[in-house]
Amino acid sequence: MLKTTAILLSVFTVLVSCADEDYTIESYPNPKRGSYKECGLRSAGLVCDPYETLSESERMRINTQLVNFVSKTEEGGNKDFCSRKGTDAMFVIINKASQQFADGLREHWSNIDTQCGRFGLLVLALEDRRIYGSFDQRSPINMIQLQAIIATEENHIQTGSYTTAVTNILKEVAASMTPQNVTTTKAPETTTKSSPIQLPIFFLLLVAVFAHFL
DSSP: OHHHHHHHHHHHHHHHHHHHHOOOTTTSOOTTTTOTTTTTOSSSOSEEOTTOOSOHHHHHHHHHHHHHHHHHTOOTTOSSHHHHOOOEEEEEEESSOOHHHHHHHHHHTGGGGTTTOOEEEEEEETTTTEEEEEEOTTSSOOHHHHHHHHHHTHHHHHTTOHHHHHHHHHHHHHHHTHHHHHHHHHHHHHHHHHHHHHHHHHHHHHHHHHHHHO
16 A cells, blocks of 8 residues: 555656646746756856756857857948847757747747847757747848758757757858858959059050150
């Protein structure tokens, strides 16, 4: 009888702990707003891993990538602050997720950037091993392009190489914004280099011709 009671208590404990892990949009811990310990961090950050799916070093590696992501997604050619500001992003892990959950959580945490609205999330769903991306419409991150980049990391995601997948996604998204700035700075240089050289030569030839006839 005692053994049966102990087994039932153990099963009940497991069921309760599993139920606690089924977070909702409202109950999911925010690592920037005081719930960093529940997210597996030692201080406020940009990663939430309540199940400790990743190692501490992996969480810190992704967190560093997210910190750098803001500066790497800045648009330097714009004068307006919000137009040139980089995008704040976070990475969270949950058992079950969907695109609706990712969008809902982003909206729930929209106070991360109330001024410019340049905020987004990458959500890893452990049950089906998928990553969902959700970024504010005011963010320069193109959602179709983001989904295509996530698709290229499908092999890493399915094999459980989550850290590699997330860091690659962040790098590719930031890199996809770089060519616009490179093109605009290089184009004027080629035209200014050729025109000043050709005009003096032309005038020197004219002077030489007139001097010959005089």
